[in-house]
Amino acid sequence: MLSEYFGLALRSLRKRKLRSWLTMIGIFIGIAAVVSLISLGQGMQKAITEQFFQLGADKVTVQLKGSRTGPPGSNTDFTLTTKDLDALRRANGVELAAGRLIEQGRLEFNDVERYTFVVSVPEEPELKELIDSIAQVKIIEGRGLKPGDQWKVLIPQSYRDTPKFGGKALRVGDKLRINDQTVDIVGVVKRTGNPFVDNAFQMMEPAMRELFGLPEKYGGLVAQINTNMDLQIVTENIEKVLRKERGFKKGEEDFEVLTADEAFDSFRTILNIVSAVLIGIASISLIVGGVGITNTMFTAVLERKREIGIMKAIGARNSDIVLLFLIEAGLLGLVGGLIGIGLGVGLGKLVEFAAYRAFGESLIKAHFPPLLIVGSLAFSFVLGSLAGALPAYRAGRLPPVEALRE
Amino acid sequence: MKERLKKRTPHSRTRDIIIRLENVWKTYTMGKTKVHALRGLDLTVYRGEFLSIMGPSGSGKSTAMNMIGCLDIPTKGTITLEGKNIAQMSESALAQIRGRKIGFIFQKFNLINTLTAKQNVTLPMIFQNIPREQREQRAAELLALVNLADRMNHRPTELSGGQQQRVAIARALALEPTVILADEPTGNLDSSTGETVMEFLEKLHREKGTTIVLVTHDEHVAAHADRIVSLNDGRIGGRT
Numbered sequence: 001m002l003s004e005y006f007g008l009a010l011r012s013l014r015k016r017k018l019r020s021w022l023t024m025i026g027i028f029i030g031i032a033a034v035v036s037l038i039s040l041g042q043g044m045q046k047a048i049t050e051q052f053f054q055l056g057a058d059k060v061t062v063q064l065k066g067s068r069t070g071p072p073g074s075n076t077d078f079t080l081t082t083k084d085l086d087a088l089r090r091a092n093g094v095e096l097a098a099g100r101l102i103e104q105g106r107l108e109f110n111d112v113e114r115y116t117f118v119v120s121v122p123e124e125p126e127l128k129e130l131i132d133s134i135a136q137v138k139i140i141e142g143r144g145l146k147p148g149d150q151w152k153v154l155i156p157q158s159y160r161d162t163p164k165f166g167g168k169a170l171r172v173g174d175k176l177r178i179n180d181q182t183v184d185i186v187g188v189v190k191r192t193g194n195p196f197v198d199n200a201f202q203m204m205e206p207a208m209r210e211l212f213g214l215p216e217k218y219g220g221l222v223a224q225i226n227t228n229m230d231l232q233i234v235t236e237n238i239e240k241v242l243r244k245e246r247g248f249k250k251g252e253e254d255f256e257v258l259t260a261d262e263a264f265d266s267f268r269t270i271l272n273i274v275s276a277v278l279i280g281i282a283s284i285s286l287i288v289g290g291v292g293i294t295n296t297m298f299t300a301v302l303e304r305k306r307e308i309g310i311m312k313a314i315g316a317r318n319s320d321i322v323l324l325f326l327i328e329a330g331l332l333g334l335v336g337g338l339i340g341i342g343l344g345v346g347l348g349k350l351v352e353f354a355a356y357r358a359f360g361e362s363l364i365k366a367h368f369p370p371l372l373i374v375g376s377l378a379f380s381f382v383l384g385s386l387a388g389a390l391p392a393y394r395a396g397r398l399p400p401v402e403a404l405r406e
Numbered sequence: 407m408k409e410r411l412k413k414r415t416p417h418s419r420t421r422d423i424i425i426r427l428e429n430v431w432k433t434y435t436m437g438k439t440k441v442h443a444l445r446g447l448d449l450t451v452y453r454g455e456f457l458s459i460m461g462p463s464g465s466g467k468s469t470a471m472n473m474i475g476c477l478d479i480p481t482k483g484t485i486t487l488e489g490k491n492i493a494q495m496s497e498s499a500l501a502q503i504r505g506r507k508i509g510f511i512f513q514k515f516n517l518i519n520t521l522t523a524k525q526n527v528t529l530p531m532i533f534q535n536i537p538r539e540q541r542e543q544r545a546a547e548l549l550a551l552v553n554l555a556d557r558m559n560h561r562p563t564e565l566s567g568g569q570q571q572r573v574a575i576a577r578a579l580a581l582e583p584t585v586i587l588a589d590e591p592t593g594n595l596d597s598s599t600g601e602t603v604m605e606f607l608e609k610l611h612r613e614k615g616t617t618i619v620l621v622t623h624d625e626h627v628a629a630h631a632d633r634i635v636s637l638n639d640g641r642i643g644g645r646t
């Protein structure tokens with residue numbers, strides 16, 4: 001008989017279309033926020049987790065403060081240098097340490113100018129391997145860089161796959177100009193999902209130093225540490241030697257030593273703040289939506305007193321009336337939820353697309369697991385029914401004679 | 407007690423009592439004043455009879471009908487329906503009786519406007535868990551019986567008053583009730599339309615032996631009944 005009750009409830013809602021739509025707005029917004037939030041949150045969590053686990057628990061990075069998320073700005077006079085790298089190597093517990101230049105370069109090809117990052121690759125095979133493993137460098141076309149390569153570069157996959165220079169893409173064998181120096185493209189680096197790596201051109205370190213006129217600077221340092229030692233202690237050792245080398249007192253350092261965990265945590269904090277804000281918006285609109293349903297259902301009970309009286313006169317029990325109104329409220333929630341899911345999926349995809357446009361690579365992927373969809377639908381139906389519970393109870397309790405008197 | 411037994415009692419049915427009201431009081435308290443809608447009403451309805459209740463406005467006719475129909479419970483007194491005292495029944499048991507044993511016909515038709523004629527007729531069967539196919543078939547039969555086979559999918563607002571009242575009759579018959587309670591069924595109809603509606607009720611009574619209790623102001627309408635009782639000041643008899 002439940003299907004008949006759904007039919008009856010649906011008919012009542014359709015009779016009052018405008019009011020039903022207005023009532024559902026709060027639910028749309030709430031569910032849309034929840035769905036897009038969860039889909040993106042999951043996507044981001046996944047992407048970030050993947051990246052930081054690439055870094056590995058046995059590695060730490062050294063960066064200047066304020067440069068956590070990207071390469072250091074070129075405006076600062078304080079840079080990491082080859083001396084810092086030497087100091088890092090001296091720290092107890094550090095097995096291997098490498099440095100990397102990270103600079104903004106001006107590219108010219110097919111009469112089009114673009115700016116992107118150029119990063120250096122160390123000459124020593126051991127260090128090159130360390131850097132490559134962190135950045136997950138895989139050559140999908142052409143060859144890798146070799147010691148002695150001077151005006152040769154590796155390009156990221158997106159520059160080969162997407163025409164970024166006036167309708168032309170780059171190919172292995174092409175020549176282009178970086179900061180007015182003609183260079184050869186010798187290989188293509190596979191997409192990693194890390195927007196930074198996926199936009200960086202790679203050159204051997206000596207060539208890059210010459211090209212950019214930076215004999216000593218490093219953009220960032222990486223160390224592989226002895227896994228038999230406590231990470232905390234090694235980190236402190238590193239801080240100590242670098243403080244001494246750079247002449248800072250404890251607590252006033254201009255640099256920071258990040259472990260994979262810490263870097264991960266700081267990302268997660270940002271993510272959590274964003275999530276908290278979205279959850280706040282979602283809960284407020286769900287509450288508002290719920291109250292809206294309660295209000296609408298109270299009005300419906302008042303308006304339909306006579307109908308309730310008729311139904312009771314022809315044999316409806318109190319519980320039948322309660323059920324009818326509960327289903328009606330639940331349907332308001334459910335339909336609101338359906339539309340909310342549609343909006344949420346759209347919103348999630350939009351953010352994914354916007355991120356793709358901004359970073360050139362898909363750092364943020366919106367995931368819509370079936371459980372999320374089914375769960376949201378069930379939740380919105382239950383929310384609607386709960387919001388309708390009190391009005392429905394009132395409707396059920398109406399004495400038939402009084403209801404018919406209307 | 408004043409009771410006019412009409413000469414025209416065609417079928418000599420066994421005088422089997424289906425409803426009995428004994429010393430029934432209904433008192434409404436409005437602030438400090440008390441309104442006695444019924445003051446010790448005694449009334450017996452026999453199986454298979456067509457009974458008319460007449461009486462001036464405010465005499466308690468509708469109140470009495472609501473009691474008979476289990477829509478309301480008395481302040482005092484007993485009401486027995488087929489031997490059971492309804493004053494002591496639970497809400498859901500009363501609903502069950504209303505659904506299964508009683509068919510209401512109201513002055514204001516009381517159809518549900520969002521539903522078609524056919525859906526209105528099926529509604530009482532939905533509440534009694536009658537399977538869909540059976541419901542549909544029965545509703546179609548009943549609407550044909552009241553000459554509305556061609557109006558099944560019309561909504562009440564698309565029907566005339568007389569047609570709406572016939573839908574209401576079909577609805578009242580949906581579960582083959584023991585008794586049909588009609589509270590001024592012709593009150594909102596012109597006299598000729600009212601007459602057709604009355605002919606349906608009379609036909610039902612004659613051919614199917616349905617028990618009918620009718621409330622009316624109109625002598626002509628009351629004349630369709632086997633027996634007429636008059637109600638005055640919440641009691642049978644008194645001034646006529």
Ligand SMILES: Nc1ncnc2c1ncn2[C@@H]1O[C@H](COP(=O)(O)OP(=O)(O)OP(=O)(O)O)[C@@H](O)[C@H]1O
Pocket residue numbers: 434435436441442443461462463464465466467468469470
């Ligand atoms: N819910 C109520 N609250 C207060 N008084 C009521 C209520 N229902 C009925 N009454 C009073 O009880 C008395 C009987 O009412 P009832 O509706 O039974 O009269 P009636 O005989 O059906 O009248 P009519 O012919 O006008 O329909 C009236 O005086 C009415 O005012």
Ligand SMILES: [Mg+2]
Pocket residue numbers: 467468469589
């Ligand atoms: Mg009345």
